[in-house]
Amino acid sequence: METITLAIVEDDPVVRESLQTFFGGNPQFEVLTVASSVETFLQKLDAEAQPLPEILLLDIQLPGMSGIEGIPGIRERLPDANIIMLTTFEDSEKIFAALCAGACSYLTKQTSLLKIREAVLNVSRGGSYMSPSIARKVVEYFSPKPKKQANTTLTDRQMDIVQGIVDGLSYKMIAARLDISIDTVRSHIMHIYRALNINSKGELIKRVVNGEL
Amino acid sequence: METITLAIVEDDPVVRESLQTFFGGNPQFEVLTVASSVETFLQKLDAEAQPLPEILLLDIQLPGMSGIEGIPGIRERLPDANIIMLTTFEDSEKIFAALCAGACSYLTKQTSLLKIREAVLNVSRGGSYMSPSIARKVVEYFSPKPKKQANTTLTDRQMDIVQGIVDGLSYKMIAARLDISIDTVRSHIMHIYRALNINSKGELIKRVVNGEL
């Protein structure tokens, strides 16, 4: 089995050393770099011309730049590394900020070393692992939304018109596409605007693109 | 420890009975209903006025209605149940369809019974668990997109104008909001359109809402 190379960025010395000892003492892993902030981590990467880690364990609450803020910079230097967040924060905002920045796994600090090891292995194999509470928040992101207000139902024909507008067509082009007169298009649009309580193409497009229709 | 009530919907008799035996033989769990299709599952729920399961293990490939198609109907009768998908499919389309329908966990069928048990426990505690390969696809949904083409950078002032348009304001209203003349607004918009190679508010709004700016 190949060894998995790691880096650890964590400011709490207790946690940091615990991780270092745990992974350092396991021949399956090799801890290449340990730092207590994003800034020092990047410096160390520059200084030592060492092999690059495959996986990075990254805290969020750090002196200086936060872990999340640091992700873009880290990914620039380590484009192939997988980033595992390891943090006490469980609020959706931070979770999604981290994932959107490019983290591929997110663990709470209560996670046992064994589970962290499992996460590292999974990530190394191209998978991922998230703490249960985090995973729940992530799946809930997808679950049926509370319906962004009454889907003021438009008729089929009205939806044809809406589609034309969203496609960037002028009234004239919509008329041609649907083979009706431009005045009919105007009439439809007036009714649509009234039904939705709007008064410009812009608002209509926003609603559609936001999935509110 | 409270017993966790389960239902199983799975057409493959081997898998079904294996699950039934495993969970049935563990006093921590109670298997209330077992069915081989969504239709028969719902019938059984109606027929037997039994306690409702907290957690449902649901296959996707089923005779008749697919597991995913069945989720909305199931959630109507079991609004409080947590649905764990258990399936061979690993394509993003099915994963996201299931999650969007309201599933709260997604396991591949290779998952060991012990891991399935872990998933059930996690879900029962209000968390979630996904197979590593599934979890990876889910986090990748969030990860930085391949940058939908050059982020043609607009200036701060231009972004102010864009914001106004996206907010559904007319040129006149934007001018008032930014305390500049309407001609200046026009001038900015002309430059913005040129920079982005577009020629209408509609296209601009579409780009912004799609996060291409």
Add this chain to the structure above:
DNA sequence: TATACACTAACATCAAAATGTGATACCTCC
């Protein structure tokens, strides 16, 4: 310092959109 560029603004023009009224025709539902 000279060049480039962002922001501001006025003036102008044509195309398009927003809004209104009125009218015919076709459904469906009571």
Add this chain to the structure above:
DNA sequence: GGAGGTATCACATTTTGATGTTAGTGTATA
């Protein structure tokens, strides 16, 4: 069979949007 809704179209008006040119002012950078 009449009431109400949808779809169709015409005609008309006002407002907005899209595009262009020109130009003064400030700032940053080569």
